[in-house]
Amino acid sequence: MTILSLHQWRRCGFHVTGFYDNYSPSCIILRTTTSLVSHICEKYFHMNTRACPKGPTVIWFRKSLRIHDNPTLQLATQLASQLYPLFILDPYYINPEKIGFQRFRFMLECMKDLDNSLRKYNSSLLVIYGEPVTVLENCYRTWNFSYLCFEKDTDIYSRNRDKKVLERMKELGVQCFLESGHTLYDLDVLVGWLNGKSPPTQMTSFLKLIEQVGPPPKPIEITCNIPPLTIDMIGSMKVSNVPEIHEIPGYEFIAVPTTCPFQGGESQALERMQQVVKREQGNWVVTFSKPNTSPTSLNPPSTTVLSPYIKCGALSVRLFFWELKKVEDCFSVKTKPPVSLIGQLYWREHFYLLGYTIPHFDRIQDNPLCKSIPWEYRQDWFQAWEEGQTGYPFIDAAMTQLKQWGWLHHLTRHVVACFLTRGDLWISWEKGKEVFEKYLIDGDWSINAANWMWLSCSAFFTRYFRVYSPVAFPKKYDPHGNFVRYFLPVLRNMPSKYIYEPWKAPLKVQKDANCILGKDYPFPIVNHEEMKKRNIQKMIQVFQNKSL
DNA sequence: CGATGGGTTGAGTCC
DNA sequence: GGGACTCAACCCATC
Numbered sequence: 001m002t003i004l005s006l007h008q009w010r011r012c013g014f015h016v017t018g019f020y021d022n023y024s025p026s027c028i029i030l031r032t033t034t035s036l037v038s039h040i041c042e043k044y045f046h047m048n049t050r051a052c053p054k055g056p057t058v059i060w061f062r063k064s065l066r067i068h069d070n071p072t073l074q075l076a077t078q079l080a081s082q083l084y085p086l087f088i089l090d091p092y093y094i095n096p097e098k099i100g101f102q103r104f105r106f107m108l109e110c111m112k113d114l115d116n117s118l119r120k121y122n123s124s125l126l127v128i129y130g131e132p133v134t135v136l137e138n139c140y141r142t143w144n145f146s147y148l149c150f151e152k153d154t155d156i157y158s159r160n161r162d163k164k165v166l167e168r169m170k171e172l173g174v175q176c177f178l179e180s181g182h183t184l185y186d187l188d189v190l191v192g193w194l195n196g197k198s199p200p201t202q203m204t205s206f207l208k209l210i211e212q213v214g215p216p217p218k219p220i221e222i223t224c225n226i227p228p229l230t231i232d233m234i235g236s237m238k239v240s241n242v243p244e245i246h247e248i249p250g251y252e253f254i255a256v257p258t259t260c261p262f263q264g265g266e267s268q269a270l271e272r273m274q275q276v277v278k279r280e281q282g283n284w285v286v287t288f289s290k291p292n293t294s295p296t297s298l299n300p301p302s303t304t305v306l307s308p309y310i311k312c313g314a315l316s317v318r319l320f321f322w323e324l325k326k327v328e329d330c331f332s333v334k335t336k337p338p339v340s341l342i343g344q345l346y347w348r349e350h351f352y353l354l355g356y357t358i359p360h361f362d363r364i365q366d367n368p369l370c371k372s373i374p375w376e377y378r379q380d381w382f383q384a385w386e387e388g389q390t391g392y393p394f395i396d397a398a399m400t401q402l403k404q405w406g407w408l409h410h411l412t413r414h415v416v417a418c419f420l421t422r423g424d425l426w427i428s429w430e431k432g433k434e435v436f437e438k439y440l441i442d443g444d445w446s447i448n449a450a451n452w453m454w455l456s457c458s459a460f461f462t463r464y465f466r467v468y469s470p471v472a473f474p475k476k477y478d479p480h481g482n483f484v485r486y487f488l489p490v491l492r493n494m495p496s497k498y499i500y501e502p503w504k505a506p507l508k509v510q511k512d513a514n515c516i517l518g519k520d521y522p523f524p525i526v527n528h529e530e531m532k533k534r535n536i537q538k539m540i541q542v543f544q545n546k547s548l
Numbered sequence: 549c550g551a552t553g554g555g556t557t558g559a560g561t562c563c
Numbered sequence: 564g565g566g567a568c569t570c571a572a573c574c575c576a577t578c
Contacts (some may be wrong), residue, residue, distance in 0.1 A: 202575065204555070263575060338556045345553030348558085371574095411557070462573040466558040473558080 052175075054081040055146030058139060061087045061125065062158070062325025062362075062405050064151050064181050064264040065110040065225075067117045069219035071179040076149040076506060077178070077224045081234055083116055084143060087111060088136075089248075092157065096250050102406030103244055106264040106441040110312045111242045113265030122228035126239040133164050142237045149177045151313075154187065154356045155445035184216035184317055184349050187356045199357045201369060201460060206350040209440035219319040237421035260405045262305060262441065269309035272394045273320055276304045286334035288341045295411035296478035298486060303409060304341070307442035310348075321345055339447045340424075348447060362449040365428055369459045373542050375421070375428035382427055384422050384525050386435055388488075392470040393500055395419050397468040397487040404487070406441035414455055418468045419455035422539060426532040428454040457539065464539035467532045471500040492519050 033353035036429045057080035064070050115125040128135050169176050180186035193213050201268045242448045245251050293302035309315040324342050328334050338341030360367040385392050388399035400414045420432045430451040481499030493513040498505035503517050510516050
C-alpha cells in the first residue's frame, strides 16, 4: 500500500485540508468531491466524516456568515448529533477606536441575517461576549461537545487566536476541524503548488500559478440540513441574540449619520450578485474593465460593491466566481484578468496568499517585501487627512465618504493613499492602513496592507513619478464636482471652475457661494505641486540608495 | 549570471 | 476628442 504524501495529493489535484501546522495523515480531511476520493479516503485514512461517530458539535462562525456554499457548515452538520452555531464577540474587536461604526454595523447585519436563516431550521446564532479561548472552555464545560468546526483564517491576530484555541481544545479532548471557505483556493493548496518556492509578487506570475492549479472548486450545491437547537441544549450558558449596534459597549452613544447605502447580510449579498450577473444581459460583466470604472459615480457606483459581503463571507467568493464564469462562457469577446471581474477575485486571492506566506505583511519592520522608506510623521497633517480637512476638496470628500459609507471606489482609495504617503504628506502607509482598517466595511487585512504598500511604492509598484493629482485626476471623471458637492455640502455652491481648487476663487465668488476660505473651508495644508516635486526627489534617493 | 521584457488604472503635450 | 509619446530610468521574473 502506498500512502501519497500531502504534496503528492495536491499535485494530483485533490483538495486536502488539515490543521495549520500539523499535517500528520490522521488529521487530514479530503474534500470528497468525487466518489474516487471518497473511496481512497475511506480505505486508507478511515477519516471520512461518515466514519466519525456523531456528537455534539460547535460551529464557530467568524467569517463565512452564510448558509450557502459553506464547507464548514456542511462538515459540522455531518458531524453533529446536536449543533451549536456560535459567534464570539471578542473584546479585542469591540473598540470604536479600532472598528468604526459602519464596519461593526455591517457585520452585525450579516450576523442578524444568518440568525434569521438559522431560525428557519429552528436553530439560531448564539452570541457570547468574551475572549475566545475562555468562551470555548466555558461552552465545553456546559455542552460537553465532541467536535469544533471553524474556518481557516489568515490574518496574524486570527492565526494566533486559533492556535491557542486548538491547543486548549486538544487538552480538553475536543476534535477540531478546519475548513477552507473564504478564498477561491485553500491557501495551503496554493502553498503546496509553490513547491517550496516563494509566492509570486506580480500578477502575471500569480496568473501562471493559477493556470497550473486549474479552476477553483465549485460551490457546494446541496443545502445543509441544520439540526434544531433547543433551550435545554443551551443549559446554563449565558448567550444572547444578535445585538443592535447601540447595545455594544462603547458604541452606545456614537452618532453617525446612517447614510451608508449598503446593508449587510447573505440575502442582500445574493440579490446584489444576481443584479451584477444579470446586468445588461451579461454584457456588463464581460465588458467590465476596472481601470475604466469611475471613482466618482455614486448612484449607482461603477463597481459591484460586493467586496464587503465577500469580506464577511456573506457571499461565497467561489459562488461569485462560478456565476461570473457562467456569464463569460456565453460570450466570445470578454475582458480578461487582471482587469476583468474574475481578475478582481484573483487580485484578492493573490494578496491573501501573500498575507498568508509573507511574515509581518502588515508592517514595514521585518517585512521582506516592503521597502523601508524614511517616512516622517506630522500629527497635524495626519489629522487633517483623516478628518477630511486638507483643503483639497476631492481628498476631503473621499475621507468623508470613507467615514459615512465605509466604502470608497478603488481609485479613490488610490488618490487618498497616494496623497498621505509618497504624493504629498510623506507619512507612513502604516498610519493610513490603520484608518482604512477602522472604517472600511470591506476592510480586509491582506488586501489593505498590500494596496497600501502598492500605492506608497513600498512594494509591487515602483513608478514613483506617477503621482495622482487631487485636482486634475477627479476632474477627468467628474468635471462639475458632483461627488465633492454630495459629501462636502459647504462647497455645494462653488462654481465648477473652482470646485477642486476653491482657494483660487476670487473673494466675490467665495461670498456668492457662501463659502469663505479659511473660515468655512480650509486653505490647502500643502502645495501639491511643490510636495510632489520634493517627494519624487526623496523617492529617487530611496531607490538609488538601497541601504535606506 | 546578466540581459531582457513587462508592469491593472499619471499627466502634459502634441497632432 | 483620443492616441502616441515622453517624463526618468524603477523592480521583478524569466530565460
